[in-house]
Amino acid sequence: MMAVPIMSIAAPTPLTVNLGNASSFAVLAGSGISNTGSTTINGDVITNTGGNIGLSPGSAVTGFPPGIVSNGAIHAADALASGAQDALTTAYNDAFGRPVDVDLTGQDLGGLTLTPGVYSFSTSAQLTGTLTLDGLGETDPVFIFKVGATLITASGSDINLINGARYCRTFWQIGSSATLGTTSHFVGHIFALTSITANTGATVQGQLLARNGAVTLDSNTITNGFCGALRVTKVFSASTTPSPVVIRINGQSPKTFNAVNGWTQTWENLPTGNYTITEDNLGLGWTNQILPTTTIPVLDGATATAAITNTYTPSSNGGGSGGDESVQVYPPLINVVKTPEPLALTSGQGSVTYTYKVTNPGTVALSAVSVADDKVSPVNYVSGDVNNDNLLQANETWIYTSKTNLGATTTNTATAIGNANGMSATDIAIVTVVVSGTPTVPPLINVVKTPEPLALTSGQGSVTYTYKVTNPGTAALSEVSVSDDMVSPVNYVSGDVNNDNLLQANETWIYTSKMNLSATTMNTATVKGSANGMTATDVAFATVIVTVTNTVTGGQLPKTSTPLYEVLIIGAVLTLVGDICWRNRKRYE
Incomplete structure (x- = not known):
């Protein structure tokens, strides 16, 4: 079995790249946007934003329909598209100027597992197979890739996010053009100086942003939603554990937590806002404490954390009326x-x-x-x-x-x-x-x-x-x-x-x-x-x-x-x- 190279960086995680007015655009180009087939552009379904298509200074947007724009609109040669291009230039220059942690020149990204940091290619970059981005459980892991010339991903290639890595904190600054292979899956925000081509069936979780050239689409799915997250961990300060319990946050589907000390679950793709955590009743004798507070602020792209500590106090009655005492024990299964x-x-x-x-x-x-x-x-x-x-x-x-x-x-x-x-x-x-x-x-x-x-x-x-x-x-x-x-x-x-x-x-x-x-x-x-x-x-x-x-x-x-x-x-x-x-x-x- 071939070992998978893992590159871990000792330097602090870099700061995110501010997208400014470009954040609401899933696709942005300078000279033109063309589409073939059933492309779908998605934004955030809750706030109904993030799915815009923008073009400036050009004005020719073709292929919509049959392409579909959800959670957004088409902005061709208008003030919103122009402002987004200005913000893209700022973001491009920010990423370009970041100090490099690891030089990957000459290496294929496929088969690598990378941790948060700034990576560079002096010329072109290629992805064949699967690239894994490991967030290491950090609350806001950031990945920045600086490519001197072109980025080319092979057909069927993939980017896998683990341990808190997020598409909205993954940035690709491309010195020339980017080409995404047929049926490939790409993650992150592409800032291309010239053009971007997404071949047939390629999917993107993030943005395709081209400064001077065109964006060409073909039966693609592009999703640019919010990606805040809230991670909740269960802690038990008792020698026994309760049955599984349901934990809820406002506006989201509840999650069932098994009765395991340290059990963690994460609500992802959350819009910015305050989220109140509640826990269903655990039964007689159980109390809980939610830290740092029951209401947790979640920022776009960041992972907020909270812990729920459950404490058990056996019931007992004395005096003249009698009483009972019981501690529930759950048997193991394997x-x-x-x-x-x-x-x-x-x-x-x-x-x-x-x-x-x-x-x-x-x-x-x-x-x-x-x-x-x-x-x-x-x-x-x-x-x-x-x-x-x-x-x-x-x-x-x-x-x-x-x-x-x-x-x-x-x-x-x-x-x-x-x-x-x-x-x-x-x-x-x-x-x-x-x-x-x-x-x-x-x-x-x-x-x-x-x-x-x-x-x-x-x-x-x-x-x-x-x-x-x-x-x-x-x-x-x-x-x-x-x-x-x-x-x-x-x-x-x-x-x-x-x-x-x-x-x-x-x-x-x-x-x-x-x-x-x-x-x-x-x-x-x-x-x-x-x-x-x-x-x-x-x-x-x-x-x-x-x-x-x-x-x-x-x-x-x-x-x-x-x-x-x-x-x-x-x-x-x-x-x-x-x-x-x-x-x-x-x-x-």
């Missing part, structure tokens, strides 16, 4: 998908690489995650711990691999384990590699089982189980079935897109079941599917904790040496471990 490469060896003995994708379908982060294989050792961790905290979060996928030589058809079992709240979650995955002169591809199947809710806090209640069944292999599966050792029936809901009764590799079939629980319960789902005369099997375990609240009347609660929540955890661990050991018999049939 899933592993195992795939061999190749699935079949048709020429006898050969090497096989196994890949294990481990995810957390639950709500609590998992520690001490491990993967073992009964016939391959070692199994090595590769990647996935995004924030390097050794906790498998619900939004992460950890990758492991192992390698072995096979001389005969072999079935082996992987076991993934993770811990949380004093309990262990286990999942197993079985695959077969066929070693034969006949090219027979064995089937693979996977099921992820999640209960809702994961815990019943007031004794007996109803629980709905959802089963997501997928096919990580290459052979379509027939006779797919799902059963549960403690719930019946398990009903198919959706997922067979083409209604052919075959589970394809690109489909997810959903099943559900429902039951009433009055005690902490672990149950096991089994899924099967067939292909090429073989049957693949997978199982999934899930535990629902039922908290029974005891009330003592006529006096205080009895004092015990062990808190109730610790008793619950210990009992759940014993139940879970014993049941897993008894059921650990997943196999190919």
Whole structure:
């Protein structure tokens, strides 16, 4: 595997380039603007600005229609276009005058990962493949590219933004002309001294601004909206965590935050303004504090930050009326998908690489995650711990691999384990590699089982189980079935897109079941599917904790040496471990 070059700059992040009166124009040219085909120019849908087309001193704008201008208007040889050209000249000179951090002359931008800074090419620049811009989580990361002559992007090339990098803080100062390849995806504001050409199907998130020459379009999509952002982080100052909770900001869709300490989500593409953060009720005993304040100002292009700290205070009542005390504990869940490469060896003995994708379908982060294989050792961790905290979060996928030589058809079992709240979650995955002169591809199947809710806090209640069944292999599966050792029936809901009764590799079939629980319960789902005369099997375990609240009347609660929540955890661990050991018999049939 080829390593991806990463260039990190120690210098401070540069200041942004002020667009001034040019900010409301998605396209701006000096001599002419022409379009062919179904080009769409978009601005900000909330403020209905940013989608203008401007031309000055020229006046010939052609191809609109069929081109469409949304959230803006066409300004040809008018005062607004002239003022935008003046602002473009100022922005161009500003970018041109920035001191250079890294000289990339002679390098292709494709395959690079760049951090905030000023980059230069003494002559021309080329992008083939994918350029990744890494904002490093900064609140206002800025990227400036200074190109002495031309910028040319290849067909199908792409610019990928990660970790807070934003199109509205990415600037391209071009000493001559820019050409965007067919079906390429470009990000940022182009300031070209001469002309800009966007070939068929190219998309742009940003602006195409040409000082002296023309802008030529062909069935493009250009979007120039606002891009303020608000990043909210959850913090828990308690030994337990609540169920997932909804957080809202005014004028935007709400987001659901999993109960994971440090869980972060970001609202993006926000217009400038003040945003009020609210959190839905977490339940009895939970309080929150929003810092620095409940109302956060968001500026265009910048990322504002806030943190919500949740504190839990167990309820207790004393005196003559009695009372109760409970701390809710949520059980962990884990899933592993195992795939061999190749699935079949048709020429006898050969090497096989196994890949294990481990995810957390639950709500609590998992520690001490491990993967073992009964016939391959070692199994090595590769990647996935995004924030390097050794906790498998619900939004992460950890990758492991192992390698072995096979001389005969072999079935082996992987076991993934993770811990949380004093309990262990286990999942197993079985695959077969066929070693034969006949090219027979064995089937693979996977099921992820999640209960809702994961815990019943007031004794007996109803629980709905959802089963997501997928096919990580290459052979379509027939006779797919799902059963549960403690719930019946398990009903198919959706997922067979083409209604052919075959589970394809690109489909997810959903099943559900429902039951009433009055005690902490672990149950096991089994899924099967067939292909090429073989049957693949997978199982999934899930535990629902039922908290029974005891009330003592006529006096205080009895004092015990062990808190109730610790008793619950210990009992759940014993139940879970014993049941897993008894059921650990997943196999190919």
